[in-house]
Amino acid sequence: MLFEKIQLESDEKVLKLVRKHWFVIMAELFGTFVMLLIPFFVLTGFLIFPDTLAAFDISLSKYTAVIAFVMAGWLVLTLMAGFTIWTHYYLDLWIITDRRIILIDQIRFFNRNVSIFRLERLQDIEFSIKGLIPTFFNFGTLNAQTASHFESNFRSAGLPDPRGLQALIQKATDDRLQTLHINPSAPLH
Amino acid sequence: MQDLTALTETTFSLHSTLLLAMYLTAGTYVIFSAVLYYHWNTYSTDDRVSRITLITFFVSTFPLLLIMGLILLFI
Numbered sequence: 370m371l372f373e374k375i376q377l378e379s380d381e382k383v384l385k386l387v388r389k390h391w392f393v394i395m396a397e398l399f400g401t402f403v404m405l406l407i408p409f410f411v412l413t414g415f416l417i418f419p420d421t422l423a424a425f426d427i428s429l430s431k432y433t434a435v436i437a438f439v440m441a442g443w444l445v446l447t448l449m450a451g452f453t454i455w456t457h458y459y460l461d462l463w464i465i466t467d468r469r470i471i472l473i474d475q476i477r478f479f480n481r482n483v484s485i486f487r488l489e490r491l492q493d494i495e496f497s498i499k500g501l502i503p504t505f506f507n508f509g510t511l512n513a514q515t516a517s518h519f520e521s522n523f524r525s526a527g528l529p530d531p532r533g534l535q536a537l538i539q540k541a542t543d544d545r546l547q548t549l550h551i552n553p554s555a556p557l558h
Numbered sequence: 559m560q561d562l563t564a565l566t567e568t569t570f571s572l573h574s575t576l577l578l579a580m581y582l583t584a585g586t587y588v589i590f591s592a593v594l595y596y597h598w599n600t601y602s603t604d605d606r607v608s609r610i611t612l613i614t615f616f617v618s619t620f621p622l623l624l625i626m627g628l629i630l631l632f633i
Contacts, residue, residue: 386603434629434632434633435572435576435633437625437629438576438579438625438626438629438630438633441622441623441625441626441629442579442580442583442622442626444622445583445587445619445622445623445626446583446586448615448618448619448622449586449587449590449619452594452611452615455611456594456597456598456611459602459607459611460597460601460602462603473601475601478593478597481601
């Protein structure tokens with residue numbers, strides 16, 4: 370499991386696990402669902418308008434087994450596409466702890482980015498909600514900037530309640546800085 | 559000069575075409591299943607969700623492959 374690999378510090382608390390908004394996955398899965406239904410639509414079309422096939426001298430009853438075979442194959446491939454979308458959705462997440470933020474970006478099956486930055490290194494965090502649907506369903510993009518030599522910008526789109534997330538991260542950062550200020554010997558790494 | 563009448567025409571029967579499609583689908587399915595299993599086992603945060611996802615995947619897809627195989631047997 371993932372947490373065994375990340376290895377949280379001894380008294381580190383996970384504040385929140387954030388995945389993309391349900392609308393994002395629903396929109397993607399809707400496309401797969403439509404693809405799943407395509408052969409049934411085509412078949413229904415041929416059953417409603419049998420003259421179309423008769424013009425080409427093709428009889429559906431003669432190719433029942435072939436049609437069933439092709440449909441089963443189509444369904445297998447479409448379901449595989451659907452499970453790919455679900456896997457990418459579920460494995461793509463932000464883990465906000467009281468010490469750091471871990472960003473896991475599952476782009477494809479063999480393309481996975483894991484970025485970790487400590488809250489005391491956070492310089493700026495901003496969110497944006499653009500468009501009618503994101504405003505209505507309250508999801509948007511969160512952009513975090515850190516004081517790092519490497520990639521200093523972390524950006525993720527389609528996150529639910531970005532305003533609440535920004536507030537949570539800001540509060541966690543303030544708490545962390547206060548802890549470090551009061552007790553400078555607190556573990557940094 | 560090459561005798562063109564000596565060239566044989568290659569034809570694919572419906573059965574062999576479907577057999578090829580079956581092999582390709584089954585191959586893709588096996589590789590995909592292994593990749594899916596690996597990802598859910600390695601990167602998931604919740605054991606229960608992993609189990610439900612993998613069971614749903616195999617329950618929904620394996621019978622379809624079985625149907626494809628059975629159709630090939632009787633075609």
